[in-house]
Amino acid sequence: ERRISATPRPASKKPTAGEAAGxxxxxxxxxxxxxxxxxxxxxxxxxxxxxxxxxxxxxxVLVAVAGAFRKGKSFLLxxxxxxxxxxxxxxxTGAPDEPLxxxxxxxxxxxxxxxxxxxSRPTLVxxxxxxxVAVVLMDTQGAFDDRTxxxxxxxxxxxxxxxxxxxxxxxxxxxxxxDLQHLQLFSEFGSLTAAEGHGTAFQRLLFLVRDxxxxxxxxxxxxxxxxxxREVLDSPPGTHEELRQMRQHVxxxxxxxxxxxxxxxxKMVATSSEFTGCPRDIDDEFLLYVERLARLLFRPEHLxxxxxxxxxxxxxxxxxxxxxxxxxxxx
Ligand code: GDP
Ligand code: MG
Numbered sequence: 001e002r003r004i005s006a007t008p009r010p011a012s013k014k015p016t017a018g019e020a021a022g023x024x025x026x027x028x029x030x031x032x033x034x035x036x037x038x039x040x041x042x043x044x045x046x047x048x049x050x051x052x053x054x055x056x057x058x059x060x061v062l063v064a065v066a067g068a069f070r071k072g073k074s075f076l077l078x079x080x081x082x083x084x085x086x087x088x089x090x091x092x093t094g095a096p097d098e099p100l101x102x103x104x105x106x107x108x109x110x111x112x113x114x115x116x117x118x119x120s121r122p123t124l125v126x127x128x129x130x131x132x133v134a135v136v137l138m139d140t141q142g143a144f145d146d147r148t149x150x151x152x153x154x155x156x157x158x159x160x161x162x163x164x165x166x167x168x169x170x171x172x173x174x175x176x177x178x179d180l181q182h183l184q185l186f187s188e189f190g191s192l193t194a195a196e197g198h199g200t201a202f203q204r205l206l207f208l209v210r211d212x213x214x215x216x217x218x219x220x221x222x223x224x225x226x227x228x229x230r231e232v233l234d235s236p237p238g239t240h241e242e243l244r245q246m247r248q249h250v251x252x253x254x255x256x257x258x259x260x261x262x263x264x265x266x267k268m269v270a271t272s273s274e275f276t277g278c279p280r281d282i283d284d285e286f287l288l289y290v291e292r293l294a295r296l297l298f299r300p301e302h303l304x305x306x307x308x309x310x311x312x313x314x315x316x317x318x319x320x321x322x323x324x325x326x327x328x329x330x331x
Pocket of ligand 1: 069211
């Protein structure tokens with residue numbers, strides 16, 4: 001039984017790899033840097049995604065990916081989008097030589113842009129209860145590597161975390177102390193708005209570790225992820241006070257924290273300039289674990305609906321929510 005309604009795909013279009021478009025939609029910039037370097041909300045763009053006739057009244061599931069540049073966020077999100085739009089069918093990855101479209105990935109040689117993109121076409125999914133929900137994917141990017149930019153872009157990450165029901169925090173190889181520091185920084189922004197009574201609790205945080213190197217110590221997927229997470233967030237007696245407080249803060253900010261370990265995707269993905277996203281060039285093991293991750297996120301029984309306090313948000317509510325949060329943060 002197909003529970004996820006896929007967007008019809010025109011048969012003939014031959015896309016180029018890493019293109020910011022796919023048969024079923026395109027990546028819409030929502031939060032964009034202005035010429036003066038301020039982050040501007042494009043409210044019309046936000047409305048164009050969330051106020052579509054068949055979407056606006058539905059409860060919304062928003063999965064966002066955030067983290068440093070060039071760590072495979074957009075590539076992963078494009079794979080997740082493909083899974084979602086193809087209803088998680090057995091052949092969701094497509095033909096071995098089918099390039100991957102979706103969120104623009106591999107933009108390495110261009111200038112890095114900071115901001116938030118949403119996929120223009122939410123996927124409608126029917127829950128086991130019969131209720132329909134709209135699943136929205138969001139790509140978020142900030143400049144973690146630049147010290148001053150870290151503080152500025154805390155806004156981007158706080159907004160992303162506050163808007164999403166699942167915030168994926170993409171990190172490379174391991175969860176380092178600096179990853180936690182960044183997280184603490186932007187979750188402080190979030191706590192501020194919560195303190196102002198805007199009902200903005202974070203929901204689920206999922207650390208996604210890329211290129212995990214030690215599967216013999218902690219296996220790929222959630223089981224190993226739990227193990228790594230325990231080591232990162234636990235503070236055994238003797239832990240430095242500052243570190244202990246930081247860990248506690250991160251724990252307190254989210255109602256739910258998970259971790260998932262992904263294998264290396266293979267040499268073609270990581271290094272080849274010829275790589276266009278064809279499944280034949282991606283390690284099978286990587287695709288297997290992406291599929292398992294997609295199931296964890298998108299199986300109807302696993303979908304996490306966006307809430308503000310105890311209240312379920314519809315796509316239309318989310319527009320108001322976003323505009324309010326943006327107003328608080330930009331001021
Ligand atoms: P983003 O800036 O985080 O959105 O990164 P992109 O998705 O644009 O990918 C940047 C580069 O990393 C591309 O050349 C991808 O082929 C490559 N890449 C994608 N996923 C992975 C991964 O899991 N590991 C490694 N090592 N490279 C990856
Ligand atoms: Mg990207």
